[in-house]
Each structure stands twice: as structure tokens, then as C-alpha cells.
Amino acid sequence: MSQLSPHFDIGEFVSMSVNTRALAPGLSPNDIGPRFAALAAAVLEPWRTIVGPIRINSGLRDVIANAKLATDPASAARVKERVGPHCLAECADCALLDLDKLEADARNAAYVAAFGKLYELAHREAGLPVHEAILEYARDNKRVTHIHIQHTLRKEPARRFLTRTWTTNADGVLCELYTPWKP
Numbered sequence: 427m428s429q430l431s432p433h434f435d436i437g438e439f440v441s442m443s444v445n446t447r448a449l450a451p452g453l454s455p456n457d458i459g460p461r462f463a464a465l466a467a468a469v470l471e472p473w474r475t476i477v478g479p480i481r482i483n484s485g486l487r488d489v490i491a492n493a494k495l496a497t498d499p500a501s502a503a504r505v506k507e508r509v510g511p512h513c514l515a516e517c518a519d520c521a522l523l524d525l526d527k528l529e530a531d532a533r534n535a536a537y538v539a540a541f542g543k544l545y546e547l548a549h550r551e552a553g554l555p556v557h558e559a560i561l562e563y564a565r566d567n568k569r570v571t572h573i574h575i576q577h578t579l580r581k582e583p584a585r586r587f588l589t590r591t592w593t594t595n596a597d598g599v600l601c602e603l604y605t606p607w608k609p
């Protein structure tokens with residue numbers, strides 16, 4: 427166990443189930459700690475002071491586990507053509523523990539507000555270096571499941587905010603739908 431920042435430990439980002447023999451090509455094991463430490467210090471800690479305790483549902487993924495999460499043709503193609511940010515140790519799927527205690531409608535509203543606060547921190551006052559943040563909805567398009575946050579040291583932060591909902595394609599397959607988000 428090793429502490430990355432005041433409130434985050436490497437064990438929260440790298441689960442025991444990660445297959446270390448199937449890491450993304452080009453990701454050195456030595457990069458994993460520093461990348462998550464940078465995400466924690468630069469983005470998660472400042473956001474945590476506003477939204478309260480954060481649980482990391484998913485951090486690092488090996489390429490095999492990541493490919494299994496692609497449930498529709500477009501996301502399967504995307505996984506093949508580029509290495510995803512979870513595989514590069516650059517992002518975290520965040521659950522907000524205080525908000526998860528609320529009943530459904532209040533909880534969803536609180537997640538949207540927390541996402542808006544992250545947007546403000548990135549785009550206004552603090553200029554937090556969020557590369558991409560996604561408010562992710564369950565397949566019912568109602569319940570927020572988590573907030574995905576990417577931070578990268580490889581390029582300038584894009585500060586791109588999106589929602590991920592679901593839509594049915596012409597073949598009747600439920601597909602992910604990414605839409606730009608603004609407050």
C-alpha cells in the first residue's frame with residue numbers, strides 16, 4: 427500500500443484483479459503510481475473538498491478486462507483502435523459516498539451538481555487540469571452510475587465534459603451515446 431495524496435491510496439486505483447501481464451503496450455509499471463498520484467493531487471483532492479469522500483470504482487484496467495466492457499459494435503471498434511485511458515492509468519470512475527446515501531431523485535440531482543462543480547473548477551476559478559470528465563448513466567438513462575475523470579501528463583488538458591447515455595442503433599443493439607455537457 428502506498429499513499430498517493432492525503433485521501434487516496436494506490437490500492438484504490440489498482441485492484442488485485444488487474445492482470446499485470448496484459449497491461450497496455452507502452453505502459454510501464456513504473457508509470458502507474460505517478461500517473462494516479464497526479465490525478466489524485468491535481469483533480470480529485472480539490473474536488474473532494476467540495477463533494478466529500480470519493481470511492482474509486484475502477485482505475486487501472488488491463489487490456490483484456492477493458493475490451494470485455496465494450497458492449498456495442500462502436501465501443502468494441504474504439505477499444506481496438508486506441509488504448510483507453512483506464513488502460514493508461516489516467517482515469518478513475520468515481521462514486522461520491524455522501525451522495526450515494528440520498529434517495530434516487532435527490533442523488534441524481536446531487537451528482538449533476540457535483541459534475542457542475544468539477545466543470546467550474548476546470549473552466550473557471552481553479553483551472554483544474556481535467557482532460558475529460560463523463561457523467562455516466564445506467565442503461566435506463568435515469569440513474570447516474572458514476573463520474574469518470576481523466577487526467578493526463580501526456581498532453582494539454584482538453585477540459586472536455588460529456589454525458590454517457592444509451593441509445594438503440596438500427597440493429598436494435600443498445601449503444602453508448604456521448605454528448606457534450608455544459609452547466
Ligand SMILES: [Zn+2]
Nearest residue numbers: 517518519574
Ligand atoms: Zn471510466
